[in-house]
Amino acid sequence: MKRSLGARIIIGATPVWIVGTYDSTGKPNVMAAAWVGVCCSEPPCVAVSLRKATYTYGNIQHREAFTVSLPPAQFVKEADYFGIASGRDVDKFSAAHLTPVKSELVDAPYVQEFPLVLECKLLHTIELGLHTQFIGEILDVKAEESVLGEKQKPQVEKIDPFFFHTATLGYYKIGGYLGKAFSIGKD
Amino acid sequence: MKRSLGARIIIGATPVWIVGTYDSTGKPNVMAAAWVGVCCSEPPCVAVSLRKATYTYGNIQHREAFTVSLPPAQFVKEADYFGIASGRDVDKFSAAHLTPVKSELVDAPYVQEFPLVLECKLLHTIELGLHTQFIGEILDVKAEESVLGEKQKPQVEKIDPFFFHTATLGYYKIGGYLGKAFSIGKD
Numbered sequence: 001m002k003r004s005l006g007a008r009i010i011i012g013a014t015p016v017w018i019v020g021t022y023d024s025t026g027k028p029n030v031m032a033a034a035w036v037g038v039c040c041s042e043p044p045c046v047a048v049s050l051r052k053a054t055y056t057y058g059n060i061q062h063r064e065a066f067t068v069s070l071p072p073a074q075f076v077k078e079a080d081y082f083g084i085a086s087g088r089d090v091d092k093f094s095a096a097h098l099t100p101v102k103s104e105l106v107d108a109p110y111v112q113e114f115p116l117v118l119e120c121k122l123l124h125t126i127e128l129g130l131h132t133q134f135i136g137e138i139l140d141v142k143a144e145e146s147v148l149g150e151k152q153k154p155q156v157e158k159i160d161p162f163f164f165h166t167a168t169l170g171y172y173k174i175g176g177y178l179g180k181a182f183s184i185g186k187d
Numbered sequence: 188m189k190r191s192l193g194a195r196i197i198i199g200a201t202p203v204w205i206v207g208t209y210d211s212t213g214k215p216n217v218m219a220a221a222w223v224g225v226c227c228s229e230p231p232c233v234a235v236s237l238r239k240a241t242y243t244y245g246n247i248q249h250r251e252a253f254t255v256s257l258p259p260a261q262f263v264k265e266a267d268y269f270g271i272a273s274g275r276d277v278d279k280f281s282a283a284h285l286t287p288v289k290s291e292l293v294d295a296p297y298v299q300e301f302p303l304v305l306e307c308k309l310l311h312t313i314e315l316g317l318h319t320q321f322i323g324e325i326l327d328v329k330a331e332e333s334v335l336g337e338k339q340k341p342q343v344e345k346i347d348p349f350f351f352h353t354a355t356l357g358y359y360k361i362g363g364y365l366g367k368a369f370s371i372g373k374d
Contacts, residue, residue, distance in 0.1 A: 001331070001332055003332055003335070003339070005327070006327060006328065007328070009225055010305075010330070010341055011202070012202055012343060013361060014202060014224060015199055015201060035228070037222065037226075039222055039224075039234060041318060042316050044195055045315055047224060047234060047320070049225070049227060073365055080370070080373075083369065084369055124313070126311070126313065129227050129228075129229050130227060131226060131227040131228060138195070140191050141191075141195055141197045142189040142192065143189060143197070144189055145189075154354045155355065162365055167340045167343075169368040170366075170368065171364070171365040171367070172365060173363045174360075174362050175360035175361050176359065177359055178349055178359060179263055179358050180356055182267065182271055184264050184267050185264050185267025185271050186267075186268070
Protein backbone atom coordinates (compact mmCIF):
# COMPACT_ATOMS: atom_id res chain seq x y z
CA MET A 1 0.00 0.00 0.00
CA LYS A 2 1.45 3.34 -1.04
CA ARG A 3 1.18 6.40 1.17
CA SER A 4 1.17 9.99 -0.15
CA LEU A 5 4.16 12.00 1.07
CA GLY A 6 3.28 15.25 -0.72
CA ALA A 7 4.87 17.40 -3.41
CA ARG A 8 8.48 17.13 -2.26
CA ILE A 9 11.91 16.07 -3.43
CA ILE A 10 12.14 12.45 -2.35
CA ILE A 11 14.24 10.17 -4.51
CA GLY A 12 16.52 7.23 -3.91
CA ALA A 13 19.88 8.95 -3.90
CA THR A 14 21.68 11.37 -6.18
CA PRO A 15 25.39 11.85 -6.87
CA VAL A 16 27.33 14.62 -5.16
CA TRP A 17 29.25 16.85 -7.55
CA ILE A 18 31.71 19.61 -6.72
CA VAL A 19 31.23 22.64 -8.95
CA GLY A 20 34.35 24.77 -9.51
CA THR A 21 34.24 28.43 -10.57
CA TYR A 22 36.24 31.67 -10.42
CA ASP A 23 34.75 34.79 -8.87
CA SER A 24 35.15 38.29 -10.31
CA THR A 25 38.54 38.71 -8.61
CA GLY A 26 39.84 35.37 -9.90
CA LYS A 27 39.51 33.58 -6.57
CA PRO A 28 38.76 29.88 -7.13
CA ASN A 29 35.63 28.56 -5.44
CA VAL A 30 33.93 25.20 -5.05
CA MET A 31 30.48 24.17 -3.90
CA ALA A 32 28.74 20.86 -3.42
CA ALA A 33 25.67 20.31 -5.59
CA ALA A 34 23.21 17.42 -5.63
CA TRP A 35 20.55 18.73 -8.04
CA VAL A 36 22.67 17.51 -10.93
CA GLY A 37 22.61 15.09 -13.83
CA VAL A 38 23.60 14.30 -17.37
CA CYS A 39 21.11 15.86 -19.80
CA CYS A 40 22.40 15.19 -23.32
CA SER A 41 24.82 12.82 -25.08
CA GLU A 42 25.47 14.90 -28.22
CA PRO A 43 26.67 17.50 -27.45
CA PRO A 44 27.68 15.90 -24.13
CA CYS A 45 26.08 18.05 -21.44
CA VAL A 46 25.54 18.10 -17.71
CA ALA A 47 22.99 20.13 -15.77
CA VAL A 48 23.68 21.73 -12.40
CA SER A 49 20.84 23.52 -10.59
CA LEU A 50 21.74 26.24 -8.08
CA ARG A 51 19.92 28.75 -5.91
CA LYS A 52 20.51 32.39 -6.81
CA ALA A 53 21.81 32.95 -3.28
CA THR A 54 24.91 30.84 -3.89
CA TYR A 55 28.22 32.47 -4.69
CA THR A 56 28.69 30.01 -7.55
CA TYR A 57 25.52 31.27 -9.26
CA GLY A 58 27.05 34.68 -9.97
CA ASN A 59 30.39 33.15 -10.87
CA ILE A 60 28.88 30.94 -13.58
CA GLN A 61 26.88 33.86 -14.97
CA HIS A 62 29.99 36.02 -15.28
CA ARG A 63 32.51 33.42 -16.41
CA GLU A 64 30.13 31.25 -18.47
CA ALA A 65 32.07 28.18 -17.41
CA PHE A 66 32.35 25.67 -14.58
CA THR A 67 33.97 22.36 -13.80
CA VAL A 68 32.56 19.31 -12.09
CA SER A 69 35.05 17.46 -9.89
CA LEU A 70 33.88 14.10 -8.55
CA PRO A 71 34.81 13.68 -4.90
CA PRO A 72 35.71 10.16 -3.80
CA ALA A 73 34.24 8.86 -0.53
CA GLN A 74 37.46 9.57 1.39
CA PHE A 75 36.76 13.30 0.85
CA VAL A 76 33.15 13.24 2.07
CA LYS A 77 33.91 15.70 4.91
CA GLU A 78 35.55 18.19 2.56
CA ALA A 79 32.65 17.86 0.11
CA ASP A 80 30.13 18.44 2.88
CA TYR A 81 32.07 21.51 3.98
CA PHE A 82 31.91 22.79 0.38
CA GLY A 83 28.11 22.66 0.72
CA ILE A 84 28.04 24.45 4.10
CA ALA A 85 30.49 27.36 3.74
CA SER A 86 30.16 30.18 1.19
CA GLY A 87 32.92 31.44 -1.09
CA ARG A 88 31.73 34.94 -0.21
CA ASP A 89 33.19 34.51 3.26
CA VAL A 90 36.09 32.08 2.93
CA ASP A 91 38.60 30.52 0.57
CA LYS A 92 37.24 26.97 0.68
CA PHE A 93 40.21 25.44 -1.14
CA SER A 94 42.61 26.76 1.51
CA ALA A 95 40.34 25.83 4.39
CA ALA A 96 40.01 22.25 3.11
CA HIS A 97 43.73 21.97 2.19
CA LEU A 98 42.87 21.15 -1.42
CA THR A 99 44.47 22.47 -4.59
CA PRO A 100 42.77 24.50 -7.33
CA VAL A 101 43.98 23.80 -10.88
CA LYS A 102 43.10 26.19 -13.69
CA SER A 103 41.38 24.39 -16.56
CA GLU A 104 43.19 24.87 -19.87
CA LEU A 105 39.88 24.70 -21.75
CA VAL A 106 37.39 26.74 -19.74
CA ASP A 107 37.55 29.70 -17.38
CA ALA A 108 37.13 27.67 -14.19
CA PRO A 109 39.22 25.70 -11.68
CA TYR A 110 38.97 22.05 -10.64
CA VAL A 111 40.11 20.09 -7.61
CA GLN A 112 43.50 18.46 -8.20
CA GLU A 113 43.00 15.80 -5.51
CA PHE A 114 39.72 14.49 -6.99
CA PRO A 115 40.20 11.78 -9.64
CA LEU A 116 37.61 12.73 -12.28
CA VAL A 117 36.92 16.17 -13.71
CA LEU A 118 34.50 17.52 -16.33
CA GLU A 119 35.37 20.87 -17.95
CA CYS A 120 32.20 22.65 -19.01
CA LYS A 121 31.27 25.70 -21.07
CA LEU A 122 27.90 27.24 -20.20
CA LEU A 123 25.37 26.53 -22.96
CA HIS A 124 21.97 27.32 -21.42
CA THR A 125 20.59 29.02 -18.32
CA ILE A 126 17.06 27.97 -17.42
CA GLU A 127 15.06 29.70 -14.71
CA LEU A 128 12.89 27.15 -12.92
CA GLY A 129 11.91 28.79 -9.62
CA LEU A 130 14.03 28.59 -6.48
CA HIS A 131 16.72 26.96 -8.61
CA THR A 132 18.33 27.98 -11.89
CA GLN A 133 19.57 25.20 -14.11
CA PHE A 134 22.95 25.74 -15.73
CA ILE A 135 23.57 23.41 -18.64
CA GLY A 136 27.21 23.00 -19.51
CA GLU A 137 28.74 21.35 -22.54
CA ILE A 138 31.51 18.95 -21.54
CA LEU A 139 34.59 19.99 -23.51
CA ASP A 140 36.81 17.36 -21.91
CA VAL A 141 36.86 14.76 -19.16
CA LYS A 142 40.12 14.28 -17.30
CA ALA A 143 40.85 11.32 -15.06
CA GLU A 144 43.75 10.23 -12.88
CA GLU A 145 45.68 7.31 -14.36
CA SER A 146 45.05 5.50 -11.08
CA VAL A 147 41.27 5.22 -11.70
CA LEU A 148 41.59 3.87 -15.25
CA GLY A 149 41.05 0.18 -15.92
CA GLU A 150 41.16 -1.82 -19.12
CA LYS A 151 40.83 0.14 -22.38
CA GLN A 152 41.55 3.28 -20.34
CA LYS A 153 38.01 3.26 -18.95
CA PRO A 154 37.46 4.81 -15.51
CA GLN A 155 36.40 2.15 -12.99
CA VAL A 156 33.63 3.14 -10.62
CA GLU A 157 35.21 1.23 -7.73
CA LYS A 158 38.31 3.40 -8.13
CA ILE A 159 36.45 6.69 -8.62
CA ASP A 160 34.54 5.68 -5.44
CA PRO A 161 31.71 8.23 -5.79
CA PHE A 162 29.13 8.84 -3.12
CA PHE A 163 25.49 9.82 -3.05
CA PHE A 164 23.09 12.02 -1.12
CA HIS A 165 19.76 10.70 0.13
CA THR A 166 17.39 13.65 0.39
CA ALA A 167 14.85 12.27 2.87
CA THR A 168 17.35 11.57 5.66
CA LEU A 169 20.26 13.82 4.57
CA GLY A 170 22.59 10.82 4.52
CA TYR A 171 25.68 10.24 2.39
CA TYR A 172 26.20 6.72 1.05
CA LYS A 173 29.01 4.92 -0.77
CA ILE A 174 28.62 3.00 -3.99
CA GLY A 175 27.95 -0.70 -3.34
CA GLY A 176 28.28 -4.02 -5.11
CA TYR A 177 28.10 -4.84 -8.81
CA LEU A 178 24.69 -6.01 -10.06
CA GLY A 179 25.27 -6.71 -13.73
CA LYS A 180 25.84 -5.23 -17.16
CA ALA A 181 23.46 -2.71 -18.71
CA PHE A 182 21.75 -3.47 -22.04
CA SER A 183 22.56 -7.10 -21.32
CA ILE A 184 21.11 -8.64 -18.15
CA GLY A 185 17.58 -7.66 -19.17
CA LYS A 186 17.70 -9.69 -22.41
CA ASP A 187 16.31 -12.77 -20.65
CA MET B 188 48.61 12.94 -13.30
CA LYS B 189 45.34 13.46 -15.14
CA ARG B 190 44.79 12.08 -18.62
CA SER B 191 42.40 13.62 -21.17
CA LEU B 192 39.57 11.25 -22.14
CA GLY B 193 37.80 13.59 -24.55
CA ALA B 194 34.40 15.27 -24.75
CA ARG B 195 32.31 12.36 -23.51
CA ILE B 196 29.81 11.42 -20.83
CA ILE B 197 31.98 9.97 -18.09
CA ILE B 198 30.75 10.42 -14.54
CA GLY B 199 30.84 8.36 -11.38
CA ALA B 200 27.40 6.80 -11.50
CA THR B 201 23.87 8.03 -11.99
CA PRO B 202 20.57 6.72 -10.64
CA VAL B 203 18.33 4.58 -12.83
CA TRP B 204 14.76 5.84 -13.06
CA ILE B 205 11.79 4.14 -14.71
CA VAL B 206 9.66 6.63 -16.65
CA GLY B 207 5.97 5.70 -16.99
CA THR B 208 3.70 7.07 -19.73
CA TYR B 209 0.56 6.27 -21.71
CA ASP B 210 0.65 6.10 -25.48
CA SER B 211 -2.06 7.52 -27.76
CA THR B 212 -4.16 4.36 -27.39
CA GLY B 213 -3.90 4.36 -23.60
CA LYS B 214 -1.37 1.52 -23.43
CA PRO B 215 0.91 1.96 -20.41
CA ASN B 216 4.63 2.03 -21.15
CA VAL B 217 7.84 2.21 -19.15
CA MET B 218 11.42 2.95 -20.07
CA ALA B 219 14.67 3.08 -18.15
CA ALA B 220 16.40 6.47 -18.12
CA ALA B 221 19.75 7.46 -16.66
CA TRP B 222 20.09 11.04 -17.94
CA VAL B 223 17.99 12.23 -15.01
CA GLY B 224 18.17 14.41 -11.92
CA VAL B 225 16.43 16.78 -9.57
CA CYS B 226 16.51 20.31 -10.99
CA CYS B 227 14.48 22.53 -8.64
CA SER B 228 13.22 22.47 -5.03
CA GLU B 229 10.39 24.99 -5.39
CA PRO B 230 8.42 24.00 -7.38
CA PRO B 231 9.83 20.51 -6.84
CA CYS B 232 10.97 19.33 -10.28
CA VAL B 233 12.83 16.49 -11.90
CA ALA B 234 14.47 16.43 -15.32
CA VAL B 235 14.43 13.43 -17.63
CA SER B 236 16.33 13.60 -20.92
CA LEU B 237 15.25 11.32 -23.76
CA ARG B 238 16.12 10.76 -27.39
CA LYS B 239 13.41 11.61 -29.90
CA ALA B 240 13.54 8.02 -31.14
CA THR B 241 12.10 6.66 -27.90
CA TYR B 242 8.43 5.78 -27.67
CA THR B 243 8.24 7.65 -24.37
CA TYR B 244 9.28 10.90 -26.08
CA GLY B 245 6.04 11.09 -28.06
CA ASN B 246 3.98 9.90 -25.12
CA ILE B 247 5.20 12.74 -22.88
CA GLN B 248 4.61 15.29 -25.62
CA HIS B 249 1.02 14.16 -26.08
CA ARG B 250 0.04 13.48 -22.48
CA GLU B 251 2.16 16.23 -20.85
CA ALA B 252 2.75 13.95 -17.89
CA PHE B 253 4.97 11.13 -16.70
CA THR B 254 5.81 9.23 -13.57
CA VAL B 255 9.17 8.18 -12.18
CA SER B 256 9.15 4.80 -10.43
CA LEU B 257 12.33 3.92 -8.55
CA PRO B 258 13.31 0.31 -9.16
CA PRO B 259 14.93 -1.50 -6.23
CA ALA B 260 18.02 -3.63 -6.91
CA GLN B 261 15.99 -6.85 -6.94
CA PHE B 262 14.34 -5.62 -10.15
CA VAL B 263 17.56 -4.74 -11.99
CA LYS B 264 16.83 -7.24 -14.80
CA GLU B 265 13.34 -5.84 -15.38
CA ALA B 266 14.72 -2.29 -15.37
CA ASP B 267 17.41 -3.22 -17.86
CA TYR B 268 14.77 -4.83 -20.08
CA PHE B 269 12.79 -1.56 -19.91
CA GLY B 270 15.84 0.14 -21.43
CA ILE B 271 16.30 -2.43 -24.20
CA ALA B 272 12.78 -3.10 -25.54
CA SER B 273 10.53 -0.46 -27.13
CA GLY B 274 6.89 0.15 -26.24
CA ARG B 275 6.27 0.44 -29.98
CA ASP B 276 6.80 -3.29 -30.32
CA VAL B 277 5.76 -4.84 -27.01
CA ASP B 278 3.76 -4.37 -23.83
CA LYS B 279 6.70 -4.15 -21.43
CA PHE B 280 4.56 -4.36 -18.29
CA SER B 281 3.11 -7.69 -19.41
CA ALA B 282 6.45 -9.04 -20.59
CA ALA B 283 8.06 -8.21 -17.22
CA HIS B 284 5.07 -9.43 -15.17
CA LEU B 285 4.71 -6.03 -13.51
CA THR B 286 1.55 -4.05 -12.82
CA PRO B 287 0.65 -0.60 -14.22
CA VAL B 288 -1.30 1.65 -11.85
CA LYS B 289 -3.01 4.78 -13.19
CA SER B 290 -1.92 7.89 -11.30
CA GLU B 291 -4.85 9.79 -9.80
CA LEU B 292 -3.01 13.08 -10.27
CA VAL B 293 -1.42 12.94 -13.71
CA ASP B 294 -2.16 11.22 -17.00
CA ALA B 295 0.49 8.50 -16.61
CA PRO B 296 0.95 5.06 -15.04
CA TYR B 297 3.48 3.90 -12.46
CA VAL B 298 4.87 0.51 -11.46
CA GLN B 299 2.97 -0.96 -8.53
CA GLU B 300 5.81 -3.27 -7.47
CA PHE B 301 8.37 -0.44 -7.13
CA PRO B 302 8.40 1.22 -3.69
CA LEU B 303 8.78 4.92 -4.54
CA VAL B 304 6.90 6.88 -7.20
CA LEU B 305 6.96 10.53 -8.34
CA GLU B 306 3.90 11.80 -10.22
CA CYS B 307 4.93 14.58 -12.60
CA LYS B 308 3.19 17.16 -14.78
CA LEU B 309 5.25 18.39 -17.75
CA LEU B 310 6.43 21.97 -17.14
CA HIS B 311 9.17 22.56 -19.72
CA THR B 312 10.53 20.87 -22.84
CA ILE B 313 14.08 21.86 -23.71
CA GLU B 314 15.77 20.81 -26.93
CA LEU B 315 19.46 20.17 -26.30
CA GLY B 316 20.64 18.10 -29.27
CA LEU B 317 20.41 14.32 -29.40
CA HIS B 318 18.40 14.51 -26.17
CA THR B 319 15.35 16.53 -25.21
CA GLN B 320 15.02 17.44 -21.57
CA PHE B 321 11.54 17.06 -20.09
CA ILE B 322 11.16 18.92 -16.80
CA GLY B 323 8.29 17.68 -14.70
CA GLU B 324 6.80 19.23 -11.59
CA ILE B 325 6.39 16.64 -8.85
CA LEU B 326 2.73 16.80 -7.77
CA ASP B 327 3.09 13.98 -5.26
CA VAL B 328 5.51 11.34 -4.05
CA LYS B 329 4.07 8.00 -3.02
CA ALA B 330 5.96 5.37 -1.05
CA GLU B 331 5.24 1.89 0.21
CA GLU B 332 4.73 1.80 3.97
CA SER B 333 7.47 -0.85 4.05
CA VAL B 334 10.20 1.64 3.01
CA LEU B 335 9.27 4.31 5.57
CA GLY B 336 11.35 4.72 8.73
CA GLU B 337 11.04 7.14 11.60
CA LYS B 338 8.94 10.28 11.02
CA GLN B 339 7.58 8.55 7.90
CA LYS B 340 10.81 9.23 6.02
CA PRO B 341 11.77 6.81 3.24
CA GLN B 342 14.98 4.93 4.12
CA VAL B 343 17.48 4.53 1.32
CA GLU B 344 18.45 1.04 2.51
CA LYS B 345 14.81 -0.02 2.06
CA ILE B 346 14.29 1.76 -1.27
CA ASP B 347 17.52 -0.01 -2.35
CA PRO B 348 18.16 2.08 -5.48
CA PHE B 349 20.83 1.25 -8.00
CA PHE B 350 23.08 3.21 -10.30
CA PHE B 351 24.49 3.12 -13.81
CA HIS B 352 28.18 3.66 -14.49
CA THR B 353 28.52 5.04 -18.00
CA ALA B 354 32.12 4.13 -18.75
CA THR B 355 31.74 0.38 -18.18
CA LEU B 356 27.93 0.01 -18.52
CA GLY B 357 27.74 -1.52 -15.05
CA TYR B 358 24.88 -1.43 -12.55
CA TYR B 359 25.81 -0.97 -8.88
CA LYS B 360 23.93 -1.13 -5.60
CA ILE B 361 23.96 1.58 -2.96
CA GLY B 362 26.66 0.94 -0.35
CA GLY B 363 27.46 1.87 3.22
CA TYR B 364 26.55 4.99 5.19
CA LEU B 365 29.24 7.70 5.28
CA GLY B 366 27.71 10.41 7.45
CA LYS B 367 25.12 13.16 7.67
CA ALA B 368 24.98 16.01 5.17
CA PHE B 369 25.33 19.63 6.32
CA SER B 370 26.92 18.19 9.45
CA ILE B 371 30.09 16.09 9.02
CA GLY B 372 31.82 18.94 7.18
CA LYS B 373 31.52 21.35 10.09
CA ASP B 374 34.90 20.27 11.48
